[in-house]
Structure formats: structure tokens, C-alpha cells
Amino acid sequence: MRDALVGAAFQLFLERGYEETTVDDIVALAGVGRRSFFRYFPSKEDVVFPDHERCLGDMTAFLSEEDSTDDPVQRVCDAARLVLRMYAENPTFSVQRYRLTKKVPGLRAYELSVVWRYERALADYLRGRSTGPRADTLRADVVAAAVVAAHNNALRSWLRSSGEGDAEKAVDHALGYVQRTFGSSPGGPVDERPEDVVVVVSRRGAPMWRVVQEIESAFGQN
Amino acid sequence: MRDALVGAAFQLFLERGYEETTVDDIVALAGVGRRSFFRYFPSKEDVVFPDHERCLGDMTAFLSEEDSTDDPVQRVCDAARLVLRMYAENPTFSVQRYRLTKKVPGLRAYELSVVWRYERALADYLRGRSTGPRADTLRADVVAAAVVAAHNNALRSWLRSSGEGDAEKAVDHALGYVQRTFGSSPGGPVDERPEDVVVVVSRRGAPMWRVVQEIESAFGQN
Numbered sequence A, B: 001m002r003d004a005l006v007g008a009a010f011q012l013f014l015e016r017g018y019e020e021t022t023v024d025d026i027v028a029l030a031g032v033g034r035r036s037f038f039r040y041f042p043s044k045e046d047v048v049f050p051d052h053e054r055c056l057g058d059m060t061a062f063l064s065e066e067d068s069t070d071d072p073v074q075r076v077c078d079a080a081r082l083v084l085r086m087y088a089e090n091p092t093f094s095v096q097r098y099r100l101t102k103k104v105p106g107l108r109a110y111e112l113s114v115v116w117r118y119e120r121a122l123a124d125y126l127r128g129r130s131t132g133p134r135a136d137t138l139r140a141d142v143v144a145a146a147v148v149a150a151h152n153n154a155l156r157s158w159l160r161s162s163g164e165g166d167a168e169k170a171v172d173h174a175l176g177y178v179q180r181t182f183g184s185s186p187g188g189p190v191d192e193r194p195e196d197v198v199v200v201v202s203r204r205g206a207p208m209w210r211v212v213q214e215i216e217s218a219f220g221q222n
Helices: A002-016 A021-032 A034-040 A043-046 A052-064 A070-087 A091-103 A103-131 A134-162 A167-182 A207-217 B001-017 B025-028 B034-040 B045-048 B052-064 B072-089 B091-103 B104-129 B134-160 B168-183 B208-218
Strands: A198-201 B197-203
Touching: A002 A034, A002 A043, A002 A091, A002 A198, A021 A034, A021 A198, A021 B091, A043 A091, A043 A103, A043 B134, A052 A070, A070 A103, A070 A134, A070 A167, A091 A103, A103 A134, A134 A167, A134 B134, A134 B168, A167 B001, A167 B168, A198 B091, A207 B001, B001 B025, B001 B034, B001 B045, B001 B091, B025 B045, B045 B091, B045 B104, B052 B072, B072 B091, B072 B104, B072 B134, B072 B168, B072 B197, B091 B134, B091 B208, B104 B134, B104 B208, B134 B168
Parallel strands: none
Antiparallel strands: A198 B197
8 A cells, every 4th residue: 555655646746746746636546545645654755755764774774783894984885775775676766756856845855854864874883883082973974974975976877867877886886986085995805915015105295185096006996 | 134033033932942933923023024024034944044045155156266276175175164154153143053953853954955055065166176077076076075074073063062162173173184085285284395205105905094094194194
């Protein structure tokens, strides 16, 4: 019944527009009562994002699981991939919703709130994994924001291209950039020759990102 | 009159609560008509954030000015400081609003929308300053998100501490972290001996952030 309500709602949103569709219209098309609607969705906005609560729950559960990796940044990148997977499961629906959300400011605001909750879940995990005082909440917040921004950069490109192309590959590329910048096993398996020595020579005053690039390529991580 | 409306609104929000206060209550206390209220503020929510539109305008203007720095990351950090300055201009008001916003989900959503617009302004500037294709929109989005997250980490600490302490110093520290990570003149004046050579020796497989730390200290930027 939940799926039927979502299906009916989107059919009407696309035909008439979001604002012009009432909950009564949706339940009439789905052939159920108002009370059934509100059992599943607190408001009309919630039917637009039927899977985010589940996904937030999955993310929290994933982050609280026993942790096999030593790299908290890789862990939050993997957590972000759960969101991508939710979108990629149903490309047509995701693209329709993306177009709808762009047009309706209220839905955009709703989406920003959801994104904020994902970001907090990642930051809370990173704060828990760090041991120092204030400086580490800073790093946690910045890394969480970077992960979300990179993920959403790739996700939005994919949605804009109507769900064409390989979303997972695009997100891997984007998260790889964040992992190389902040992580401890940047963007790939640990090197097989961990005791090799790398020497980097650089001019003082060179841009830091350029130095990091040099090092990455010396480390074979590019 | 605009200030009088903001003053009356906050007096009532603090006495009665935000939801319990109507626009009619506000205009009655301020001694003006409803029409005057709506000339300044499209809705009751807008009176809670009376300066963000101006600040967004200032930020956009600042970013479109002739640019004396070669470092776009420093430029967006300076743009973010405009927001801090707006909060720090009036600590009592900022702290009251922080407490109010935490309690009212609608205001929290409004604030997230504003934060998003700041972030987009920074990202758009960075996109304009970069020359390549796709990879650079990724970097622009990630850096903008990192700047906003760092700024807000410091701002929130200051607001939580009831506006005690030096907000500018806290924000400088937070933005310095982002500049060291992404910028080309990280966290301070350009070095006086730009042709010095720095040699860093590191084990392959060392965590990238640790390597970056080593380099930063070799570069005298820590």
C-alpha cells in the first residue's frame, strides 16, 4: 500500500504539479483512506522522499557496526555510498523526483534538512572516532561536509543526465578525491611495498595542493 | 522601523515562544500596521534572519570584485568571514537567535536554506576561477562545503558559549585548517624565501594526512 501511495502521488505530481495535488487526490487515486496515507507519511512532503528515513537508519546502523577498517574517512565514504545505492536502485523515480524538487522550494528545503541529517550522522561518527578535543570536531565536521559535497556533486551530475552513465563510478571518483585529501588509505588498497621510501622535493611557497598532488603520484595513488 | 519590528518580534518570541507569536502581535507591539511588516519581511520567518539577504549580497559583491589574491581558497575564506562579522556585530541578538533556531524546526530549515545559498555562492565563484572540466566542479563543491563547515564549526562553538571568547580568532583557526588543506598560500603570508627547497622523506603507505602534516611543518606552516 505504501508503494501504491507513492506511485499515485508521483503520477499526480507529474500530471498536475505538486502544489496542485492534495492528499485527498492521492488517496482517491490509490483507492485508500486518508488515515492510511498518514499512517505511512506524516505529510505530503514525506511521500516525495519515501526512502530517506530507512536510509538514514541503515547509515546509522552501518556506522555503529564493528569496524574492520582502520580508516574512519573510508568508513564515512562507504556510508555515503548507501545513499547513492538508494538513488541508483530506481533511476526513473530518482530523476523524476530530482526535477520535481528543483521546481518546488518547500521540497528543496525538505531535502536540505535530510542532507543535513546525513552529514550529522557522518560527523558524529568521525567525532566518536577521534580522540582529541576541539581540533577534532573541526576535522570531523569538515570531512563530513566534504564527503557529502563530493557525493552530491556526482549524484547531481548523474540525475541531471537523466540517470545515464555509471553513477557508482562517478561517486567512487568523487569520494576518491576526498579520501586522498583526508584519508589514511587514500583511494585504494594499501600499497604492497609499505616500507618503500618516497622522497619529494618541492619549492617552499609551492601551492599545497600541488605538493599533495606530487606526493600522491609519488605514492602511486593517482 | 525595520529595527523596531525585529526588536518587537524577538521580545515576543522570547516571552511567548515563536509559534505562539503572530505577525499581528508583532505589529501591535511595534505600533505599526501589518502592511509595514510585510514591506520589510515576506514572512514571520524572515524577521528572525533580518540580515542574511544583505550579507548574501555583500558576499556576492565581494566575490565579483577585482581580485588581488592569487588564491581562490583564501578568497572564499575571506568571503565566509563576512558572515562571521554579521553575527559578531551583535552577539546578544545572535545568541538569542541561535537558541530560538535550535527549538523551532521551521527556523532550522530556513537557516539550512540560507547556509546552502552561501555555499552555492562560494562554489560558483570557485567554479568560475577554475579552468578545467568536471574534476574542477568537484573541487569547487568540496572546498565550498569545507569552508562553510569550518566556519560554522567555529561559529556554533562561539554561539554555544553564549558569545564568550574571540569569535574571529576561532573562525581564523578553523579556516586556516581549510586553507592549509586546499589553498595555495596556506594560512598565512607568502613565505619570504620562495625559492627554498624542501625535502620530505616518507614511507610509502604512510597515511596521507600525516604526510601533509610533515610537509606543512617543513614548509613552516604549522
